[in-house]
Amino acid sequence: MTLTVLTGPAAPLAGSHAKSAIAKTAADRPLPLTATGFEGDEQADRRVHGGPEKAVHHYPWDHYDAWRADLGDLPLLDHPGAFGENISVAGLTEDAVAVGDIFRLGGALVQVSQGRQPCWKLNPRFGLPDMARRVQQTGRTGWYYRVLQPGTVAPGDGLDLIDRLAPDWTLRRLWQAMYVDRLNRDELRGIAALDVLAEGWRKYAQRRLDSGRVEDWRPRLEGRT
Secondary structure, rough: OEEEEEEEEOOEEHHHHHHOOOOEEEOOOOOEEHHHHOOOOEEEEEEOOOHHOOOEEEOOHHHHHHHHHHHOHHHHHOOOOOOOOOOOOOOOOOOOOEOOEEEEEEEEEEEEEEEOEEEEEEOHHHHHOHHHHHHHOOOOOOEEEEEEEEEEEEOOEEEHHHHHHOOOHHHHHHHHHHHOOOHHHHHHHHHHOOOOOOHHHHHHHHHHHHHHHOOOOOOHHHHOO
């Protein structure tokens, strides 16, 4: 499968009270990629979406078969964009990709900055009250890139790994530490000191080290404030 580039505007989200840009459609032309994302891509709530550490969302096409096995043949899963991703390509998953990995993306240079923390807007998107929790619990979360070098990206361009700064810290390992073995102090110390990881994740790890407690993810997964 070749690279698909996807963008979308903020619009009312069916089945909810909110606006969202989770509905992405495939681009049919080259798009500029800046430090804050692709031209024409929007975020409805900039408090928790977008920004330099979440400039590009990558969701593995490889996970779609697993979701079809779990959920049935939903039309939403017939093509990329179901999870609000900006880029889709086969052959890369959280097991192999590590925080700090640097990729050439068309004419741009991007770096893996953090895993994706599922948002409650996945629930109305899929018509399931617990879809965000399912994404978190399976580890099929996707990830974000920061942009090191802006450039133009076209559908079908390459996504080529050119450097690995922390290869031991795969996104699967990060997910295991943050969502499964959540108070493993050795892992938390490693995360807190991982300078290629987005600052917000490092702060989560440090707070757990300091408090000995895990934060409550339920409002983010269920849309409660």
